[in-house]
Amino acid sequence: MFIKGMGHLKSISSVYQTSPVDMDAGTENFLNLALSVESTLDPVDMLRRINVFESQMGRTESISGYVSRIIDIDILMVNGDIISQPSLTIPHPKMTKRAFVLVPLSEIASELIHPILKKKVVDILEEIETTETVDRYSEKLFD
DSSP, X not given: OOOTTSOEEEEXXXXXXXXXXXXXXXXXXXXXXXXXXXXXXXXXXXXXXXHHHHHHTTOOOOSSSSOOOSOOOOOOOSTTOOEEETTEEEXXXXXXXXXXXXXXXXXXXXXXXXXXXXOBXXXXXXXXXXXXXXXXXXXXXXX
């Protein structure tokens, strides 16, 4: 399912099963993927639509930090822009430390340049040190 009015879906990665990061022991594994969208929306409007969609899917907000949730959509990068607002930081500030983000992202955009680090996604992935497990769960949902 794609969020209505978001834009044109350009590419989507395989689905990966990943171990939890920054969460209590015993938390179940997650399913993650990355996608690329061509959109006329500005990033703040895109985030608003994402938040509405997540709410419709049953996501509730937690005040206690990282907790398991039914859905979590992050905006990682937008056209090489750098945005720092109270509600939105682009590029996503933790993406360079998370294999569960970088593995699917490198599948669809390995040559994408991080606008702050000035490095390719694939190179950032090769450099991170992590104990995360990131295993292909299924092939791409769409072509």
